[in-house]
Amino acid sequence: MLVRFEDVGFRHADRPPVLDGFTLSVEAGEVLAIVGRSGVGKTTILKLVNRLLMPTSGTVVVEGRDTRQWDPIQLRRRIGYVIQDVGLFPHMTVEDNVAIVPRLEQWPAERRRARAHQLLELVGLPPDSYGSRYPHQLSGGQRQRVGVARALAVDPPVVLMDEPFGALDPLTRAEVRQEFVRIQAELRTTVIIVTHDMAEACMLGRRLAVIDAGHLVVCDTPERVVKSTAPLIRQLIDSVSTIPSTNPTAS
Amino acid sequence: MTLIDFWLSRRGELAVLVEQHLLLVVVSTSLAVALGVPAGVLAARRPRAGRSLVLLANVAQTVPSLALLGFLLPLPLVGGIGPRTALVALSIYALLPIMRTTITGIQGVDPAVVEAGTAMGMTRRQLLWLVELPLALPSMVAGVRVATVIGVGTATIAAAIGAGGLGEYIFRGLSMVDTTTILAGAIPAAVLALAADGLLAWTERRLAHSRQRGAGFVSIAAGAALLLVLLVAARSGTGADSIVVGSKNFTEQVILGELVAQAIEAESQVPVVRKLNLGGTFVCDRGLRTGDLDVYVEYTGTAVTAVFHQEVPHDSEQALLRARELYARAGLTVARPLGFNNTFAILVRGKDARTAGLRTIEDLRSVAARWTPGFGYEFLQREDGYGALARAYGLRFGSQPRAMDLSLIYRALADGQVDVIAGDRTSALITTLDLVMLEDNRHYFPPYDAVPVVRIATLLREPSIGRALARLAGKISDQDMRRLNAAVDVEHRDVRTVVREFLARPQTAGSSDAPPTEGTVTR
Numbered sequence: 014m015l016v017r018f019e020d021v022g023f024r025h026a027d028r029p030p031v032l033d034g035f036t037l038s039v040e041a042g043e044v045l046a047i048v049g050r051s052g053v054g055k056t057t058i059l060k061l062v063n064r065l066l067m068p069t070s071g072t073v074v075v076e077g078r079d080t081r082q083w084d085p086i087q088l089r090r091r092i093g094y095v096i097q098d099v100g101l102f103p104h105m106t107v108e109d110n111v112a113i114v115p116r117l118e119q120w121p122a123e124r125r126r127a128r129a130h131q132l133l134e135l136v137g138l139p140p141d142s143y144g145s146r147y148p149h150q151l152s153g154g155q156r157q158r159v160g161v162a163r164a165l166a167v168d169p170p171v172v173l174m175d176e177p178f179g180a181l182d183p184l185t186r187a188e189v190r191q192e193f194v195r196i197q198a199e200l201r202t203t204v205i206i207v208t209h210d211m212a213e214a215c216m217l218g219r220r221l222a223v224i225d226a227g228h229l230v231v232c233d234t235p236e237r238v239v240k241s242t243a244p245l246i247r248q249l250i251d252s253v254s255t256i257p258s259t260n261p262t263a264s
Numbered sequence: 265m266t267l268i269d270f271w272l273s274r275r276g277e278l279a280v281l282v283e284q285h286l287l288l289v290v291v292s293t294s295l296a297v298a299l300g301v302p303a304g305v306l307a308a309r310r311p312r313a314g315r316s317l318v319l320l321a322n323v324a325q326t327v328p329s330l331a332l333l334g335f336l337l338p339l340p341l342v343g344g345i346g347p348r349t350a351l352v353a354l355s356i357y358a359l360l361p362i363m364r365t366t367i368t369g370i371q372g373v374d375p376a377v378v379e380a381g382t383a384m385g386m387t388r389r390q391l392l393w394l395v396e397l398p399l400a401l402p403s404m405v406a407g408v409r410v411a412t413v414i415g416v417g418t419a420t421i422a423a424a425i426g427a428g429g430l431g432e433y434i435f436r437g438l439s440m441v442d443t444t445t446i447l448a449g450a451i452p453a454a455v456l457a458l459a460a461d462g463l464l465a466w467t468e469r470r471l472a473h474s475r476q477r478g479a480g481f482v483s484i485a486a487g488a489a490l491l492l493v494l495l496v497a498a499r500s501g502t503g504a505d506s507i508v509v510g511s512k513n514f515t516e517q518v519i520l521g522e523l524v525a526q527a528i529e530a531e532s533q534v535p536v537v538r539k540l541n542l543g544g545t546f547v548c549d550r551g552l553r554t555g556d557l558d559v560y561v562e563y564t565g566t567a568v569t570a571v572f573h574q575e576v577p578h579d580s581e582q583a584l585l586r587a588r589e590l591y592a593r594a595g596l597t598v599a600r601p602l603g604f605n606n607t608f609a610i611l612v613r614g615k616d617a618r619t620a621g622l623r624t625i626e627d628l629r630s631v632a633a634r635w636t637p638g639f640g641y642e643f644l645q646r647e648d649g650y651g652a653l654a655r656a657y658g659l660r661f662g663s664q665p666r667a668m669d670l671s672l673i674y675r676a677l678a679d680g681q682v683d684v685i686a687g688d689r690t691s692a693l694i695t696t697l698d699l700v701m702l703e704d705n706r707h708y709f710p711p712y713d714a715v716p717v718v719r720i721a722t723l724l725r726e727p728s729i730g731r732a733l734a735r736l737a738g739k740i741s742d743q744d745m746r747r748l749n750a751a752v753d754v755e756h757r758d759v760r761t762v763v764r765e766f767l768a769r770p771q772t773a774g775s776s777d778a779p780p781t782e783g784t785v786t787r
Contacts, residue, residue: 063383089385100380104398113394114384163384 015041015076015171015203016062022070023057031057033227035071041170044197044204046218046235048211053224055207059173062205063092076170090114093164093172093202097179099156101148107133107159108144114166132162135196154185161193165202174206178213190216211250215239270448274758282452284347284428289415289460292351294488296358296411301404303359304366305392314367321360329353329421330543337425337550345510345539345547345556350419350427357418358411365407369400402471409464416457420449424543426510426551430456432541435513442753507532507722507729510548510560511540516606516690519748520561522763524716527736530767532728545570553594558722559729563606563712567591567598576710580605583711591717599716599730600737604745607712608643609689609701610653613677617700624705625657628684636663638682640670648710650686656708674699689742692750714740 016039024030031054039045047055060066061073064085073080080088101110109116111129120128130140136158148156157177164172177193178186194217197204208214214221215235222232223246231238231246239250271278307314327335332353337343342352373396381395423431433449436442507528511521521540528536539557542548549571551557564583568576572590577583580601588598610625617623620631628635643649644667653659666682674693677685687694689712694701716733723730740748744766751762 065379065383086385086387089383092383094380094383096376096380096383098376100374100376102377102381102395103374117385117390 014038014074016205017074018058018061018071019074020071021061021068021073023054023061023066024069030069030227032061032068035227035229037222037229037232039171039203039205041203042201043219044206044217045220045222046214047205047207047222047224048214049209049224051209054227055209055224056175058224059094059175059205059207062171062173063089063094090118090167091169091171093166093169095157095160095164095172095174095177097176099148099160099180101156101159101163103148106145106147107138107151108140110148110159111162111166113163118167128166129162132165133159135165135199136162137192138162152185153181154189157181157189158192161196165196165200168200169202171203171205174204176208177206179208179210193217267444267447267451270444270756274448278448278452281428281430281432281449282456285416285419285430285453285456288347288350288354288419288422288427288429289412289456292354292419293358293408293412293415295351295355296362297408299355300359300362300407301366304363304404305370305396307363308367308370318360318363318367321356321363324356325360329357329418330424332356333421333425337547338554344554345426345542345551347422347427349425350422350429354415354418354422358415361410361414362404362407365403365410366400369403370396372403373399402468405464405468405471409461409468412460412464413457416453416460420453423541424513425547426539426542435541435543436515436518438513506535506537507558507726508537508539508551508556510542510551510557512544512548512560513541515752516745516749517561518759519752519763520602520714522759523736523740523767524559524561524733526760526763526767527732528729531732531735532726534726534728552596552717552719555719555721557719559716559718559733561602561714562587562598562717563714564598564601565607565710565712567715567717569710578707578710580711580713584713584715587715592720595720596717597720597723599718599733601713601715602736603714603738603740604690604742605711605713606688606690606745607704607709608686609691609694610684610704611674611677611687611694611699611701612684613680614698614700616683617702622700622702624703625653625659625708626705628659628702629657631683632659633662635661635683636681637661637665638668638673638676638685639665640673640686641667642670643686653686653708656706690745690749692746692753695746695750696754714745 018035018037021032021035022030023032035054035058047058049055057066061068061080062075064080064083067081075083075088076091102113105113108126108129111132112120112125115125115128130144133140133143138155138158143151143155148159151159157180160177164174178189181189190213206214206217208217218235220232221235221238223230223238225245231241231243233241238246241247303317307317324332333349336349336352337345343349377395377399378391381391386394419427419429420431420434422429423435430449430453433445434453437445437447437449509521509525509528511517518540521538525536525538528534539551542551542560545562545566548557548560548562552560562571564580564587565576567587568574568583568590574586574590577586584598584601591598610628612622612628616631620627622628622631637650639650644665650665654661666676668676670687673682673685674687674691674697676682677699678697687699689701693699716736718729718733748762748766751757752759
């Protein structure tokens with residue numbers, strides 16, 4: 014078990030809790046998709062893993078150790094992070110962006126460079142023509158691929174993805190998703206992916222965790238979740254499915 | 265003399281002034297970067313502390329530059345005559361724009377980018393150097409640009425406290441009422457400002473385009489700034505053994521400063537530093553008391569009234585003794601008078617003096633009813649000015665005195681707009697415009713004998729200074745001073761050369777007034 018949430022609660026001071034009694038385990042090598050409507054605490058779950066947030070109750074365990082006991086810098090360098098608006102460094106080239114965590118880890122320049130080229134190949138951006146470009150010279154889809162490559166740079170045991178394809182147009186989204194599935198199958202990296210798109214969750218996740226109002230509603234394979242007749246789950250599936258109605262892969 | 269001739273004939277001086285000016289701006293801006301960027305970073309991270317920092321810089325910015333120099337002069341460590349005080353003042357002015365743009369730059373960094381950096385395991389310091397500073401750089405360069413342009417302009421004021429720079433020409437020109445000299449300083453200053461603005465605008469654009477190597481640029485700039493500051497510190501640390509000669513900022517004073525400097529150089533091995541053209545009596549007096557100056561030439565009347573706020577005895581020797589006594593309390597002493605008395609002079613046209621047979625002020629009574637006097641604003645206002653003079657001599661003029669600027673008053677007399685004026689006894693224009701000075705036979709005006717004021721400690725340390733000053737005693741008559749002023753103001757000759765020639769001339773030649781004997785002073 015790579016990541017485990019044990020009865021985790023999280024709240025901002027004087028506000029109703031975002032998470033309450035949340036328990037979930039993520040197995041090594043699996044892709045776990047977290048689904049739910051906007052504002053139910055999906056992003057909070059991710060930020061608890063790399064200690065951008067600390068639980069107000071319960072414990073989050075990563076690689077067998079409570080995140081409270083991890084040095085946050087050490088912990089974060091072992092966890093890849095891909096966010097919706099990508100957060101590429103606009104003043105660095107594509108290659109420097111991909112090689113940033115190796116740089117923080119003080120890899121020698123040659124090794125950094127080789128790794129960046131390898132990853133750019135992996136995400137389908139030939140390093141010779143893309144390596145020295147700046148983020149503003151790339152399309153949205155290309156930027157997202159660079160973001161994925163950057164998250165994978167030091168072969169982290171866990172990669173967190175927060176609506177990674179949300180800002181892309183439908184065609185590009187389908188393409189980048191295919192790419193993601195291929196890469197994950199190749200690397201067997203553990204991925205926790207947050208999405209509000211039920212179809213995307215079904216396509217990418219080996220298991221689906223459905224969240225509502227700070228609780229885990231169900232966590233199971235996509236097939237079982239979709240077939241569930243429990244009223245709450247039905248209602249959730251219906252409500253989330255209406256959002257991506259323009260998505261060609263949703264039908 | 266045209267502007268181009270002026271520059272060509274003073275290429276060397278111009279180059280030195282431009283260099284001083286640039287150094288003032290570059291060093292002060294670098295200091296402001298060295299302080300303002302860390303302060304800005306701190307303020308961006310702690311908005312509460314930041315607000316008070318910005319407020320402080322804001323307040324400092326509103327203090328007028330001359331006033332700020334005035335505040336700084338008497339302070340220990342930062343004050344004193346010379347570039348140090350000017351650097352501190354200029355740095356204070358540069359601080360606000362640099363701090364502001366650093367804050368804006370860092371706060372303007374996309375939060376998603378900052379979060380990405382944090383989530384990747386960057387420490388606070390790595391986040392600052394790898395992400396925040398490089399992205400804030402274009403904004404910071406814009407701040408440096410504003411600060412530099414302000415600095416080039418403000419640095420012209422620095423000449424008032426002896427820091428040098430192009431302001432020297434501006435102040436010199438203002439005191440001589442010579443537009444050419446003013447422009448000779450103002451135009452290069454404007455060109456420098458435009459060039460600096462252009463260069464930094466270009467840097468800004470380059471940075472906005474290729475946003476690479478940002479942190480490297482910051483480190484290089486910071487390193488260069490530090491190096492410069494050290495260099496300047498090393499340079500200003502020299503000269504502990506030198507003699508510093510000062511002067512106020514009008515032609516006669518500059519000539520006298522140069523005269524004292526050359527006399528000391530002839531008599532002593534000690535290097536002489538010239539801080540001529542300082543912005544007035546107050547600045548020179550301050551300099552002497554703090555030890556920034558060793559000697560400058562003052563006038564007995566001015567010393568007793570303006571420095572010590574006492575009434576001046578009407579007798580020359582009494583006035584000298586009074587000044588000596590007052591200065592002694594401050595560890596200063598007054599050397600023997602140079603010979604001339606720069607008091608007020610009641611002047612009329614030579615032609616009128618000859619036809620009406622005017623010799624003394626008293627003689628004016630016969631013509632006063634038909635004449636119009638012209639006076640400077642100060643002479644009309646001050647207690648010992650026009651009103652008291654008219655009472656002392658029983659003068660009743662036919663029309664109200666016309667008030668005008670001192671620089672215009674000689675010309676007005678020569679052109680016949682007024683018939684009698686109160687001018688400067690040593691003005692070059694008395695000879696040039698064929699004016700006649702009427703004798704103050706009732707000894708109404710207090711004496712303004714020119715006397716070197718010197719630190720007693722300096723005299724003890726370097727007895728040769730005393731010898732040099734003694735050799736100048738009684739050497740310069742009213743007529744001599746007028747000629748020296750004319751050589752510089754009218755003929756536009758170089759002060760150093762004029763003084764060198766004067767000191768080299770045969771002893772008694774060229775002096776129509778009788779040289780004073782020891783202890784007594786002619787008036």
